[in-house]
Amino acid sequence: MSEINKTHAQWSNRFAYILAATGAAVGLGNIWKFPYIMGENGGGAFVLVYLFCIAIVGIPVMIAEVYLGKSGRLSPMRAVAEVAKRYSASKAWKFAGAMGVVAGYLILSFYAVIAGWACAYILETAGGQFEQASAEQIKLSFNQLISSPASLIGWTSFMLIITAAVVAKGLQDGLEKCVRYMMPAMFVLLLVIAGYSASYGDFSQAVSFMFAPDFSKLTIHSVLEALGHSFFTLSLASGVMIMYGAYLPDNTSIVKTSIWIAIADTMVALLAGLAIFPIVFGNGLEPSAGPGLIFETLPLAFGQMPGGQFIGTVFFVMLVFAAFTSAIALIESSVAWLIEKKGFSRVAAAAFSGAGLWLLSLLTIFSFTGADWATVNVFSVDTNFFGVLDTLTSNVLLPLGGLLIAIFVGWVVKQEDLADELKLSSATFSTCVVLLKYVTPLIVFIVFLYLTGIFKF
Ligand code: PFF
Numbered sequence: 298m299s300e301i302n303k304t305h306a307q308w309s310n311r312f313a314y315i316l317a318a319t320g321a322a323v324g325l326g327n328i329w330k331f332p333y334i335m336g337e338n339g340g341g342a343f344v345l346v347y348l349f350c351i352a353i354v355g356i357p358v359m360i361a362e363v364y365l366g367k368s369g370r371l372s373p374m375r376a377v378a379e380v381a382k383r384y385s386a387s388k389a390w391k392f393a394g395a396m397g398v399v400a401g402y403l404i405l406s407f408y409a410v411i412a413g414w415a416c417a418y419i420l421e422t423a424g425g426q427f428e429q430a431s432a433e434q435i436k437l438s439f440n441q442l443i444s445s446p447a448s449l450i451g452w453t454s455f456m457l458i459i460t461a462a463v464v465a466k467g468l469q470d471g472l473e474k475c476v477r478y479m480m481p482a483m484f485v486l487l488l489v490i491a492g493y494s495a496s497y498g499d500f501s502q503a504v505s506f507m508f509a510p511d512f513s514k515l516t517i518h519s520v521l522e523a524l525g526h527s528f529f530t531l532s533l534a535s536g537v538m539i540m541y542g543a544y545l546p547d548n549t550s551i552v553k554t555s556i557w558i559a560i561a562d563t564m565v566a567l568l569a570g571l572a573i574f575p576i577v578f579g580n581g582l583e584p585s586a587g588p589g590l591i592f593e594t595l596p597l598a599f600g601q602m603p604g605g606q607f608i609g610t611v612f613f614v615m616l617v618f619a620a621f622t623s624a625i626a627l628i629e630s631s632v633a634w635l636i637e638k639k640g641f642s643r644v645a646a647a648a649f650s651g652a653g654l655w656l657l658s659l660l661t662i663f664s665f666t667g668a669d670w671a672t673v674n675v676f677s678v679d680t681n682f683f684g685v686l687d688t689l690t691s692n693v694l695l696p697l698g699g700l701l702i703a704i705f706v707g708w709v710v711k712q713e714d715l716a717d718e719l720k721l722s723s724a725t726f727s728t729c730v731v732l733l734k735y736v737t738p739l740i741v742f743i744v745f746l747y748l749t750g751i752f753k754f
Contacts, residue, residue, distance in 0.1 A: 305370075306468040311549045313473050314541065315557055320476040320622030321537050322562040323483070325411055326530040328616050329591055331566040332573045334522055336584035339514025340506040344567070346520050350527040351559055354740055357732040358533050358699050359555045361706035364718060365394075366542025367551065372633040373397050373539040377705065386709045393701035397536035398630045400694035402650075403686050404535060405627040406657035409460070410665070412620035413452030414592060415613050417442055422609035427600035435596050439589070449662040454655060460624040461651030464632050465644045468544055472625050479618045486615035487565065491572040493608050498575025498598075506584060507570050524744045525691060530562055532623065534698030535690075536630035543633075552719055552729075565619075572612075576602070591616070628654065661686065692748035700741045707734035 308314040335343050369376025377394030381387065421427065427435060442448055463471045494500065528534055545551070573595065577584050580598040584590075591612075599609030628650055635646035663671040664681035671681045680688075706715065707730065716726055 307544050307546050308473060309469055309546075311546060311554065313469075313477070314545055314549060315554055315561075316476045316480050317472060317622075317626070318538065318541050318554070318558045319561045320480050320619075321532045321541060321626030322530060322558055322623075323480075323565045323619050324532075324623030325408065325415075325616070325620050326526070326623075327562065327566040328569040328619055329411070329588075331526065331530065332570050333585075333587055333590040334526060335507070335570060336574075336590060337587060338516075338519040338522060339511055340584070341508050341510035342512045342515040343519050343523060344507055344570075345510050346515065347523040347527065348563065350524045351531070351563055353732065354524060354699075354737050355527040355531045355533065356555055356559050357729060357737055358528070358703055359531055359538055359559065360551055360719070360729065361702050361733055362533060362538035363542035363545065363551045363555060364706060364710075364715065365702070366539040367545045368714075368718065369539075370543050372543070372630050372637055373536040374634065375637060376539055376543055380710065381705075384709050384711060386705075390701075390705055390709070393698060393705055394536070394539060396694055396698045396701070397534050397539060398634060400690050400698060401535035401537055401627045402631050402654070403657070403694075404690050405460075405624060406654050407661040407683055407686055408620065408627065409456040409624060409654065410449060410453045410658055410661045412456045412617060412624060413449060414442060415616040415620060416452045416455060417448060418592065418596070418613040419610060419617065422596065422599060422606060422613055425606055427596040427609065428606060430597070430600045432593075432597055435593055435600070436589075439592050443665040444667065446662060446666050449665065450659075453658045453662060456621070456624065457651050457655050457658065460621065460628055461647040463625050464628055465647035467643055472629065475625060476622050479622050483615050483618040483622075484565070486611050486618070487568050487572060490608060490612055490615065491568055493604070494572050494575040494579075497602055497604075498577075498579035500571075500575045502578040503571060503574035506574055506578070507567070521744050521747050524740065525696065525748060528695045528699055529691060530566065531559060532626060534695045534702065535627065537626045540630040540633060541626065550720065552721060693745075696741050696745040696748060700738055700745060703733050703737040703741065707738070 308317060365380055366373070366376055369379040371379055373394035374391050375394070378388065378391035381390040421438065426438065463475050465471065494503075532538060542551070573591065574584060576598045577594060580601060582594050582598060586594045595612070596609060599605035599612075602608070628647070631650045632643065632646040635641040635649060636643060641649065660671065660682035664683035673680060673682060673685060675685060712730060715730070719726060719729065721729065
């Protein structure tokens with residue numbers, strides 16, 4: 298492999314990396330998905346299991362991915378191939394990296410559509426559309442949005458164009474500059490909303506819902522859902538952490554930064570819960586409303602509360618910032634691959650990758666609008682392309698990718714090399730290796746069997 302093909306760009310410093318990787322991790326998963334799956338799975342007990350999964354599975358896999366990126370210094374597929382070659386392991390390991398890039402790409406094709414809904418909601422909330430609106434009116438306007446191809450294509454194109462434009466500007470001038478402003482802004486906006494919720498909503502009921510565990514509500518399904526979500530929320534197995542690791546400055550601790558990123562991601566998810574549930578309870582609404590929680594339930598509350606029009610607008614701006622810093626991370630691995638392997642300029646690579654995503658996003662868009670051609674039958678189940686993409690990525694590619702990465706770093710990479718890089722005390726290092734070699738693969742394997750339906754409880 299020629300040196301020219303190596304990825305030389307690096308984050309300007311450790312803090313820039315932490316902001317970028319936290320930006321990649323914090324997204325719709327934290328603010329849209331976490332609160333509603335917590336709501337559906339009974340609250341506090343689910344939160345405890347989720348925290349446990351982040352610590353036992355999420356952090357070790359993140360360490361493994363960043364390690365691979367840093368030691369390969371290339372886009373995910375090529376970084377894994379490079380490390381495999383070093384240990385004379387099979388070339389086929391590169392597919393573990395490739396699978397991540399494909400998963401990330403597919404995820405972004407529907408992620409951009411949902412982020413587009415949030416963009417549309419900024420205007421709707423700011424324009425006062427939800428003021429004193431009834432639940433039926435809000436439901437109707439949500440259904441109108443998701444069944445209008447023109448609106449969906451417009452908003453998705455907007456998201457994809459700015460995502461590609463930022464990435465086209467390069468690592469330090471594009472991605473890094475963007476997270477430097479957006480992440481602190483997102484965090485401040487979230488705090489403002491949580492403060493508002495605490496004063497106008499039912500804060501104590503929200504706190505007891507989120508933190509008083511009721512284990513009778515916990516099912517095996519909730520446990521597996523918590524595990525699956527720990528992968529999604531930390532952006533694991535989607536090429537993102539290997540790619541961002543490839544840009545890690547030389548003297549940055551992989552372990553410490555991974556722990557910080559996981560803590561920041563978890564804090565945002567919990568804060569999002571503390572921002573949303575007091576409003577939900579304060580207005581006598583249902584916490585288990587499912588995916589419509591922030592697009593149907595919350596606007597109802599914003600429409601009734603003092604200052605709701607303003608705080609609702611702030612909420613959706615914050616959501617778009619969070620989604621955007623994940624979108625740039627999800628597109629970066631494909632862009633880096635086109636530059637390294639196909640010799641594209643960065644601008645051409647971003648445009649090409651963005652155009653491919655735009656085409657793919659039509660599958661999701663027309664699934665929502667209910668187009669006949671987007672309805673498919675998979676294993677005798679009627680679904681649509683969005684259902685296929687969501688299930689394929691969250692239930693198959695992410696767990697399988699995580700499993701392979703843990704096995705690769707746990708079993709193929711020489712332990713002395715890993716120890717040299719991680720610089721941990723011997724007890725902590727052994728714990729980390731045991732987690733990567735045995736615990737993570739076993740747990741993820743069980744989740745994989747369950748999610749793919751091979752295993753039924
Ligand atoms: N982690 C981000 C979120 O929680 O929204 C985005 C994301 C990245 C999701 C990568 C899934 C993924 F594989």
